[in-house]
Amino acid sequence: MSKGFWMSTLSCLIIIGLGSGGAYIIHRSAENQLAGQPLLAVQTSAKTVTPVAKTKPQKTRKEIIEDSQKRVVTIESGSGLGSGFLYNNEGDLLTNAHVVAGSAQVTVRTLNHKEYKGKVIGIGTDIDIAVVRVQELKKLDPLPVAERYKPEIGDEILALGSPLGLENTVTTGIISGLGRSFDIDSYTYSNLYQISAPITHGNSGGPLVNAETGEVLGINSAAATEESGIGFSIPISSILQQAREWSKTPMTKLPAIADGDEYGTDSGGAVGDERDIVAYFYQSLSNGDYVTAYSLLGSDWQSGISYENFRAGYLNTGYITLDHLSLEEQADGAMVRVEITAEERRKSGTVYQSYRMSYTVGYENGELKILHGKGKKIQ
Incomplete structure (x- = not known):
């Protein structure tokens, strides 16, 4: 070639x-063979019979x-x-x-x-x-x-x-x-x-x-x-x-990962950097935990959509997988970009649609929140 x-x-x-x-895979000639000893012949009144080594069925x-x-x-x-x-x-x-x-x-x-x-x-x-x-x-x-x-x-x-x-x-x-x-x-x-x-x-x-x-x-x-x-x-x-x-x-x-960032999640499972909250957001949606997902949004985002409407928007969405999760530090927080593939249940059947998403992540009242987001379909 x-x-x-x-x-x-x-x-x-x-x-x-x-x-x-x-x-380690251990091969045995017979299940009841003793280490270092031969199999013994069995005496009968008619003849001597040598037992056949058993093999484990495939x-x-x-x-x-x-x-x-x-x-x-x-x-x-x-x-x-x-x-x-x-x-x-x-x-x-x-x-x-x-x-x-x-x-x-x-x-x-x-x-x-x-x-x-x-x-x-x-x-x-x-x-x-x-x-x-x-x-x-x-x-x-x-x-x-x-x-x-x-x-x-x-x-x-x-x-x-x-x-x-x-x-x-x-x-x-x-x-x-x-x-x-x-x-x-x-x-x-x-x-x-x-x-x-x-x-x-x-x-x-x-x-x-x-x-x-x-x-x-x-x-x-x-x-x-x-x-x-x-x-x-x-x-x-x-x-x-x-x-x-x-x-x-x-x-x-x-060791530090390729882009120089250190590993962010500590032994207590706390959020280490802004990428983790975006991953947690999608994990919650995949698990059908819309309350947790909604709670991760900032107040400005929540003021624009009620919990009921937020939940309704994801009821026909199944599992969501993430790819190319990246972080760009900004003066007032960070920009997190990610490509997702969502399982979407439609009248015509289930499809897998990919999107390219961008999120502004920052602190609000001492807690890390997803402040704003936008995305587009990947054709």
Whole structure:
């Protein structure tokens, strides 16, 4: 394939953010075999019978999906929404760095819709991986990891995550290419798996799973374009050692993110900067908590619209995902810009509409508020 083709293709690459573990696999010849001892023959009056080593029945595709989904989570942070998965029995989740960038704490939601606070204990600045610890998930069985996997084009795979906020979604495909490398923003991606399973915003950090064994092969991290159907996954074998180092020795201070801002959310979960209140506003709308969302608006905005009319304007809106959340400091506050994708229920059916929004955020009576906002559709 020509260098020119890849250069033109890579110019369209996107990180699929706003929008994955390490268990040792032990192979046994028989379930009841003693370490270092042979299986014993059983004597009968007629003949000697040598028992046949039992093999664990292979899981069906459905069973692999069901087992995997229990260990995959949705992650919400100041950067938006992504995915992650349990990779050890310490309650540690693997995800992409761009999913949690700028947040010391994140919200983690499991398959049964329980929510927990997660602490970022390790994050890369040039490699797009991070580890989030959730104490309440400690001792749960992690996803098995294919540490010595040798990929071949045509291997069947499953991609799990929360694309566009649609939690517990599974897409299927194959490994369609090997050895892909490129740079996106501050991250360097090397020796990636190219996959045909459709992935998009919200899939970031989710696991790429072997459809035959249920083992994690990689972390889904980027897509060529929204329409291409080509995604890219970081091989789990290339980042597992770094993840384990963070789990063993968590970072005492997280590094500054790309634009130089420090991580804003402290251990108490307080709002760290103006981006967090905008992310919280949309999280509240997604959860149907219109009272909280309305309370985040400044008095001038509230004077122009009653709570009843505010609520009515969002009743047909489902989940909202965020992307490209940025901050521009101003003399009297800050300008927060964000691109959102909203699930909108219309008479013709459900559509996903994207918008580019700008908000003026500042303090009012000692509290941070969203003072004004405007936006337009992205065609």
